[in-house]
Amino acid sequence: MEQKTENQKSxxxxxxxxxxxxxxxxYSQWYIDVILKTKMMDYAPIKGFMAIRLEGYAIxxxxxxxxxxxxxxxxxxxxxxxxxxxxxxxxxxxxxxEGFAPEVAWVTKGGDEILNEPLAIRPTSEAIICDFYSRxxxxxxxxxxxxxxxxxxxxxxxxxxxxxxxxxxLWQEGHTCHRTEEEAEEETxxxxxxxxxxxxxxxxxPAVVGRKSQREKFAGALRTYTVEALMSDGRAxxxxxxxxxxxxxxxxxxxxxxxxxxxxxxxxxxxxxVSTRLVGALIMVHGDDRGLVLPPRIATIQTVxxxxxxxxxxxxxxxxxRDLADQLKDKLRVKLDDREEYSPGWKYNEWEMRxxxxxxxxxxxxxxxxHVVVVRRDNGEKTFMSRDDLFEELPRLLVQIQDDMxxxxxxxxxxNTRSGSDYEEFKRIMTEERGFFLASWCGEDACEEKVKxxxxxxxxxxxxxxxxxxxxCMVCGKKATEVVYYARAY
Amino acid sequence: MEQKTENQKSxxxxxxxxxxxxxxxxYSQWYIDVILKTKMMDYAPIKGFMAIRLEGYAIxxxxxxxxxxxxxxxxxxxxxxxxxxxxxxxxxxxxxxEGFAPEVAWVTKGGDEILNEPLAIRPTSEAIICDFYSRxxxxxxxxxxxxxxxxxxxxxxxxxxxxxxxxxxLWQEGHTCHRTEEEAEEETxxxxxxxxxxxxxxxxxPAVVGRKSQREKFAGALRTYTVEALMSDGRAxxxxxxxxxxxxxxxxxxxxxxxxxxxxxxxxxxxxxVSTRLVGALIMVHGDDRGLVLPPRIATIQTVxxxxxxxxxxxxxxxxxRDLADQLKDKLRVKLDDREEYSPGWKYNEWEMRxxxxxxxxxxxxxxxxHVVVVRRDNGEKTFMSRDDLFEELPRLLVQIQDDMxxxxxxxxxxNTRSGSDYEEFKRIMTEERGFFLASWCGEDACEEKVKxxxxxxxxxxxxxxxxxxxxCMVCGKKATEVVYYARAY
Numbered sequence: 001m002e003q004k005t006e007n008q009k010s011x012x013x014x015x016x017x018x019x020x021x022x023x024x025x026x027y028s029q030w031y032i033d034v035i036l037k038t039k040m041m042d043y044a045p046i047k048g049f050m051a052i053r054l055e056g057y058a059i060x061x062x063x064x065x066x067x068x069x070x071x072x073x074x075x076x077x078x079x080x081x082x083x084x085x086x087x088x089x090x091x092x093x094x095x096x097x098e099g100f101a102p103e104v105a106w107v108t109k110g111g112d113e114i115l116n117e118p119l120a121i122r123p124t125s126e127a128i129i130c131d132f133y134s135r136x137x138x139x140x141x142x143x144x145x146x147x148x149x150x151x152x153x154x155x156x157x158x159x160x161x162x163x164x165x166x167x168x169x170l171w172q173e174g175h176t177c178h179r180t181e182e183e184a185e186e187e188t189x190x191x192x193x194x195x196x197x198x199x200x201x202x203x204x205x206p207a208v209v210g211r212k213s214q215r216e217k218f219a220g221a222l223r224t225y226t227v228e229a230l231m232s233d234g235r236a237x238x239x240x241x242x243x244x245x246x247x248x249x250x251x252x253x254x255x256x257x258x259x260x261x262x263x264x265x266x267x268x269x270x271x272x273x274v275s276t277r278l279v280g281a282l283i284m285v286h287g288d289d290r291g292l293v294l295p296p297r298i299a300t301i302q303t304v305x306x307x308x309x310x311x312x313x314x315x316x317x318x319x320x321x322r323d324l325a326d327q328l329k330d331k332l333r334v335k336l337d338d339r340e341e342y343s344p345g346w347k348y349n350e351w352e353m354r355x356x357x358x359x360x361x362x363x364x365x366x367x368x369x370x371h372v373v374v375v376r377r378d379n380g381e382k383t384f385m386s387r388d389d390l391f392e393e394l395p396r397l398l399v400q401i402q403d404d405m406x407x408x409x410x411x412x413x414x415x416n417t418r419s420g421s422d423y424e425e426f427k428r429i430m431t432e433e434r435g436f437f438l439a440s441w442c443g444e445d446a447c448e449e450k451v452k453x454x455x456x457x458x459x460x461x462x463x464x465x466x467x468x469x470x471x472x473c474m475v476c477g478k479k480a481t482e483v484v485y486y487a488r489a490y
Numbered sequence: 491m492e493q494k495t496e497n498q499k500s501x502x503x504x505x506x507x508x509x510x511x512x513x514x515x516x517y518s519q520w521y522i523d524v525i526l527k528t529k530m531m532d533y534a535p536i537k538g539f540m541a542i543r544l545e546g547y548a549i550x551x552x553x554x555x556x557x558x559x560x561x562x563x564x565x566x567x568x569x570x571x572x573x574x575x576x577x578x579x580x581x582x583x584x585x586x587x588e589g590f591a592p593e594v595a596w597v598t599k600g601g602d603e604i605l606n607e608p609l610a611i612r613p614t615s616e617a618i619i620c621d622f623y624s625r626x627x628x629x630x631x632x633x634x635x636x637x638x639x640x641x642x643x644x645x646x647x648x649x650x651x652x653x654x655x656x657x658x659x660l661w662q663e664g665h666t667c668h669r670t671e672e673e674a675e676e677e678t679x680x681x682x683x684x685x686x687x688x689x690x691x692x693x694x695x696p697a698v699v700g701r702k703s704q705r706e707k708f709a710g711a712l713r714t715y716t717v718e719a720l721m722s723d724g725r726a727x728x729x730x731x732x733x734x735x736x737x738x739x740x741x742x743x744x745x746x747x748x749x750x751x752x753x754x755x756x757x758x759x760x761x762x763x764v765s766t767r768l769v770g771a772l773i774m775v776h777g778d779d780r781g782l783v784l785p786p787r788i789a790t791i792q793t794v795x796x797x798x799x800x801x802x803x804x805x806x807x808x809x810x811x812r813d814l815a816d817q818l819k820d821k822l823r824v825k826l827d828d829r830e831e832y833s834p835g836w837k838y839n840e841w842e843m844r845x846x847x848x849x850x851x852x853x854x855x856x857x858x859x860x861h862v863v864v865v866r867r868d869n870g871e872k873t874f875m876s877r878d879d880l881f882e883e884l885p886r887l888l889v890q891i892q893d894d895m896x897x898x899x900x901x902x903x904x905x906n907t908r909s910g911s912d913y914e915e916f917k918r919i920m921t922e923e924r925g926f927f928l929a930s931w932c933g934e935d936a937c938e939e940k941v942k943x944x945x946x947x948x949x950x951x952x953x954x955x956x957x958x959x960x961x962x963c964m965v966c967g968k969k970a971t972e973v974v975y976y977a978r979a980y
Binding site for chain 2 (some may be wrong): 045386
């Protein structure tokens, strides 16, 4: 029996020996290795679908909690709208249906009954929500209407990648109505800032914000704003979008209100969303060749305690780490890993792979010396910490790690943000080095398309705070109107 | 302008004059009036679907929070599985597909592509989850596997009623795997008890627990256990179920593990769920002719403060209630209703209808006397409370209200629980008075069906703790094997 357990142990160790593909060798494979090995997801029997496993879902739950708190602080409340949308409603806003129709999954049969009209599974909920809003909103007193929904949506995607682009994903979609254009614009930008700040503060992901080009905007929106983050391979990821819908949907769905001046007016609307792709962003911004690296504020386990058990000292080490876990649990999210069927080395590997920010090792000699070994996941730094200082020092260390992670991500982004006006140089960079590239643009679709054809890069956004340095468009040489961030994106 | 606002005010007041249909006049209409007038839901453009509006969703969020905490305390973690299930998987467990096939909605088209195999929208997730589990579980080390999912499900229902039975609903479904039959049975009963206790403690809903008859059990389960609550019209509501799935799915989906004795064995499984129908239960157990009555532990607003503003004292009253709200907000969930476009009377009506447990009224004279008026929603009791005592007394009052509400619900259930062996008397009671009826049963489907045909009542459950008093079946007079609760149910 003893023999058998030993054999099994070495079997388990092999799992770690078969290492994660290094980023430098194959970044896509590294990403897949990390999410499969950490059991964040698994492929579904239907192409393009996935299950989000415990490790991945715990991160999503944390993101939900942190975002939802901010939505409520800014006056929003949650509701739930139907999954299925009658075809007729989807068609009420022309641009919207054109944009989404190719991605819609259709229900044509319910029970034994063939449906008269096919029903769309929501790719996004503007159409169904606007139908309700047209009845719910009557008077200026009903405004602003500030509603958010957490749900699943379906977009029949051809090329998928776990978390980043899947046919089904989880997200939140805020849908608000306002009396004036200014108020709607203010809301759109407010929620964009909520996203930017939450990504930066909680996920240690610095994001570039700005407006989308007409070509990249949401189907049916007046203007789309975006939060764009740079992944560690130099590709950009659209991490969240906030749309000023203008009165496009209000007119399509006849959402009007009686104003104080007794006039019937169309409302002004916004919608905004972030999705489970943020889990992918977190992995790709911070992860390394050993696996996940979680920012302390997102990590469900912030510190793991691994006892080093010897036959002789087993009891007293166990007692000591149990005390320690108990004392720490009000200060931070701590886990004691006292499983006896795994070796300490195996556990170190596992918790490193799973990205737990801090590991504490405690052996008999550490107890005698009144200290513990503290290992940072983000930079591998190993220090001794006096057990008496731990309660003060450990929370401080977590803050430090969070700051350092943001700082590193910022530095990475800055090192990978270039600018210029030489189109040949731009093409070389987009192909060889990637990253963000700031350049002047004439505002024409043709140039945007040419860049995409030549380099696969797209305009990620038109930043708010950049002055036009170059008077001419990098691509065509005509008069420039905007500065834009180009990048190849996920 | 002033004139207009006044006119609008009286328009709004009319909304309350057109009262909710009294329960005694038409219970079904009362229920619909309450949920529509409190804006808990609205009907969707597709028959059988609904939107859950802010008021209804806030209750569901609270139920989620309270249940989820208990799931985690009992060692479960959340995950997310695909919405769509290939037809082939749904067919792997024979009883399961037979039970659910008539209710399944089918996706047959994705984007422009006609699918080769239709995909079911999950009516419940056993089939898709078991497919994953068959790959995730290899060794005894992987057990127990304790996973829960919060999601939407779809069942194509013919007769629907908001919250109680809708084609789409929100729920949680726990899906666990175990090494032994005993362990699975223990889990099944543990989660049943979590449901019972949560309903009782948090929602002030006393529930009867027991086993379902074979006829009423979940399609594919070995045994189904249930939590049954009595609504205020004497009809029962299945509030939650917990299934011991035995090895039915394990065999259908080949979910095996290598045990410590080196034998490959099938796992033992459970599943358990509660849904948004709990929101309906809450309304029908506690609601009255004035609207909702929310137990303090579920209410998002536990106390509302309504200032009585006069031209002369406006400022000092506002200042006083703002102070009060500020001081109370760490003790309980308080809201200050300082809207100026509504009269105090209008607000009293609104907050009563919305079921807020306690209302505090503050006028200039109350300030002078150093007290406030406190009105309980559950029994209408109005008392003066010294402002100094409020911080101690108010939390105590909320506890008292919660207890009283449970007590009244218990009394209602007891007054409506009868027993006997006279089938004619039983038929009269099920038709005229309803409620629970305890009787002996032979265990035969035929008698169960006869009862249903004669009275529309069904066996709600076979309770754990009732001794057989009568030796013969109430229906057929043959030897009885069980005592059962009959009731007409939603």
